[in-house]
Amino acid sequence: MSAPKPVASRRGGRWIDEWDPENERFWKEKGERIARRNLVFSILSEHIGFSIWTLWSVLVLFMGPEYGIDPAGKFFLVSMATLVGSVVRVPYTFAVARFGGRNWTVVSAAMLLLPTAFAWTVMEPGTSYTTFLLVAALTGVGGGNFASSMTNINAFFPLRRKGWALGLNAGGGNIGVPVIQLVGLLVIATAGEGNPRVLLAVYAPLIVVAAALAWRYMDNLGPVTNDTGAARESVRDRHTWIMSFLYVGTFGSFIGYSFAFGLVLQNQFDRTPLQAASITFIGPLLGSLIRPVGGYWADRFGGARITLYTFAGMALATGVVVLASANESLPVFLVGFVALFVLSGLGNGSTYKMIPGIYRAKAQDLGLAGEEAATYARRLSGAAIGLIGAVGALGGLGINLAFRQSFLTTGSGTGAFASFLVFYAACFVVTWAVYLRGAKPAGATGEPGAPIAESGDRQPAYVGV
Structure with missing residues (x-):
């Protein structure tokens, strides 16, 4: 996405045709107030979107033996939602510039009524498995809300405030996962596991409220246009695909485990729906709340270092889960899984x-400086983020398919966890080899991770981002 000079007025409605957040005077006089207002209602819409995307992680807890669906079938059911949610992130990224951020937020929020209404219709024993698959796939539209919401909010804020704004936007959206799981727990505890429609009745009016508030209070930015040249360039850049691979390991794990946690507890540790629901929200909640901390530490110590340590920790935690799974130790399993x-x-x-840092470093390596380097970095990182987010979310699909195969062949998730351990080790190696090999130790210069030369060879500019 790019924000060129003001353009002529577009369609009727709440369009802003002059927007320059980098101008200090403009920002203080009216820009900040408008941007904050749009951020609040963007978070609300994205939050509901994440809840509907992960709706079937809760609905499967209501599906007892009378539904006639085995554990492998349930894992495949939630995989459909993950797949569609990943794929639609790409068109949702470009929809903001095509239709306007406010307009698309209203449309994308209102579209959440479709999977909710269809789930209400089919959620009963006797419905065919194919029908359940189609309805679960519809909830994938909620996964696209993240991409359009992040793209929209990115355009409202100046470069110096983007990290804060995008962190709040992403975190507020991610929390939609544990919230719907908590609501599901409340429904099971009060109405019983035979009343899934109560959960849907709770969310239907919330969807209407989110769409109505977006219509009333949000704005479209006329100067924002789709930069197809930047999109093509980012697709050809190897860092887009390297970071996509790493994001599969982080966000793919988060969303995949969010879908699978309750099913694993039910089918491997024989937890009842109420027992499973009373635990499943804890992991997604902590993972959502701590996301801004990862960004803060990345600012302070370097994104590549924090990512490297993260993958080392994930490999260690997965090792704990494998041992606990093999020995059927639920307390140890929960510690490892929540970790x-x-x-x-x-x-x-x-x-x-890491993403904007990589492209800013590449810009400087090309001899660009100042605003020219900042513009290059914004163009490429903005285009890359949408694709990276889409590919990363596919990791959730891989996780649930791995669980499906593991339970289908062995009746346990141990085999799936062992494969995840190998993958995290690969992510660790890639992070070190591409973004840290040859970097100075933190504190060696004023900038942690600054590149150094080895044997007279100049290191890539992005080392240590």
Whole structure:
């Protein structure tokens, strides 16, 4: 996305045709007030979107033996939601510039009524498995809200405030996962596991409220346009795909485990729906709350270092989970699994902070400086973030398919966890080899991770980002 000079007025409605947040006077006089207002209602819409995206992580807890669906079938069911939510992130990224941030927020929020209404219709024993798959796939539209919301808020704030604004926006959205799981726990505890429609009745009016508030209080930015050249350039850049691989390990883990946690507890440790629901929200909640900490530590110590330590920790926690799973120790299993959520949250923050740093460093390596370098970095990182977010979310699909296969063949999730351990080790190696090999130790200069030359060879500018 880019924000060129003011353009002629576009369609009717709440369009702002002059927007210059980098201008201190403009920002203080009216820009900050408008940006903050849009941020608040963007967070609300994205929060509901995440809740609906992960709706089936709760609904499967209501599906007892009378539904006739085995554990492998349930894992495949939630995988459909993950898949669609990942794929739609790409078009949602470009929809903001095409239709306007406020307009698209209203439309994308209102679209959440579709999967909610269809789930109300089919959520009963006797419904065919194919029908459940189609309805679960519809909830994927909630996953796209993250991409459009982040793209929209990115345009409202100046460079010096983007980290804070995007961190709040992302964290507020992610918390939609544990919130719907908490609401599901409340429904199971009060209405019983045979009343899934109560959960849907709670969320339907919230969707309407989110769409109505976005319509009333948000704005469209006329100067924001789709930069197709930057999109093509980011696709050709190897760092887009390297960071996508790393984001599979962080956000893919967060969303994949969010879908799978309750099912694993039910099918491997024989927890009742109420027992499972009373635990499943803890991991996503902690992972969401700690995401800004990962960004803060990345600012202070370098994103690549925090990401490296995160993957080391995730590999260690996965090792604990494998041992606990093999020995059927639920307390140790829970400690390891919750640690995975916390570490994935830290990694979400640190990997997102690496992206603009990589392209700013590349700009300087090309001989650019000042505003020219900042513009290059904004163009490339803005285009790359949408694709990285989409590919990263596919990691959730991989996790649930791995669980499905593991339970199908062995009746346990141990095999899936062992494969995750290997993947985190690969992420650790890639992070070190690409972004840390040859970097100075932290504190060796005023900038942690500054590149050094070895044997007379100049190191890449992005080393130590």
